Amino acid sequence: MKEVHSQYIYLSTMKGVPSINHIFLIDDDAVINMINRKIIALTYPSLKVSSYMHAGVALDRLKQWAESEPSQLPDFIFLDINMPELDGWEFLDEFMKLPAAVQEKVQVIMLTSSIDISDIAKSRTYKPVIDFLSKPLNADRLNTLMVSHRKM
Template sequence: MKESSLPSHIVLIDDDSVTNMVNKKIIYITFPTIRVTPYADAAIALRDLKHWEATDATQLPDLIFLDINMPHMDGWEFLDEFITLSEAVLQKTKIVMLTSSVDINDIAKSKTYKPVTDFLSKPLNKDNLRTVLQYQSV
């Protein structure tokens, strides 16, 4: 795998701090060079994305791991806001759903959002991380 095809920045959005901690660690173990930014609140993640969009597009993540069931703003609400961002953001940033849900309705619904490229079941591990990243890089 070429280093250049790897994403440089990944954002994690999950209300469970343990999950974020574990996922960050796994990404670090697998691809230590990737910058990882975890968020417990989707609204704050969205705020930062808008900030990067406005100030420095290079800061924008290549990939977001997004949970669905979250208080305050859930995954769907986040997606609804995300798709209203500029074309530059949508071109660069892809989204992978990472959730404990096994509901096929959720899988079907996620596919209606263009930026969503994959749907993963928790927990994230080295294997599915590699698979997703290869996919992302193509």
């Protein structure tokens, strides 16, 4: 595991490449959030991970940081679709109302149990959405995302 682990750490220490510092997990399933948090912690132990069971709370936090502390904004959001109160699509609709600087910084990955082709197609209509994955996350897919989608 140390060999693989050092490969992942390399991502955040390369000179001239912005490091990835913060990830949001938004899913109403506490077990899924815990599994994803552990996978991220084992793969990238230095990353800050914030998990939310209510998309509205996560959205409020993004709005707050957009106005007062943009450096606190996450680099990635892993977003479920089917949630009570504010689902993933409603979250994205509200996210698209945030300042352009936020939409450019924060990349969204749909992480869901949906395999509906119409959901995949709909996710592609949102510019901040960079991928559509089935849950739970795994270390290999996480690393691929981090390497291929980090902002230069």
